[in-house]
Amino acid sequence: MVTTVKDVAPVAMITRDGSRIIIDDALLGETIMQVATRHGVAGIAGECGGAMMCATCHIYDLSTAGTFSSPSDVEEEVLEGVTGERRANSRLSCQLVVGATASAIELQIPVE
Numbered sequence: 030m031v032t033t034v035k036d037v038a039p040v041a042m043i044t045r046d047g048s049r050i051i052i053d054d055a056l057l058g059e060t061i062m063q064v065a066t067r068h069g070v071a072g073i074a075g076e077c078g079g080a081m082m083c084a085t086c087h088i089y090d091l092s093t094a095g096t097f098s099s100p101s102d103v104e105e106e107v108l109e110g111v112t113g114e115r116r117a118n119s120r121l122s123c124q125l126v127v128g129a130t131a132s133a134i135e136l137q138i139p140v141e
């Protein structure tokens with residue numbers, strides 16, 4: 030089955046200055062870290078390339094419950110080392126995979 034970009038929900042992000050941006054070219058299977066770095070979103074560096082070693086992809090997930098899979102134990106451990114405020118909805122954006130979903134994807138970049 031071929032999945033087109035139209036099957037992927039737009040990605041909304043609240044940036045560090047409080048602006049809300051919409052990214053509408055996320056690809057199925059791409060991570061939110063990849064989407065953000067591809068667009069040069071300030072605050073998402075993704076230094077380890079998604080290997081869960083750097084926590085420079087820390088983000089707050091405001092999406093509808095169930096949009097992304099739950100964090101693994103390793104992700105929870107890495108989140109202990111984030112530089113911004115850790116919240117209940119803190120995630121590593123390199124672990125948030127864009128899926129074919131009708132749910133709204135909404136995220137917020139932490140302020141350091």
Ligand code: FES
Nearest residue numbers: 075077079084123
């Ligand atoms: S990119 Fe390094 S932990 Fe996500």
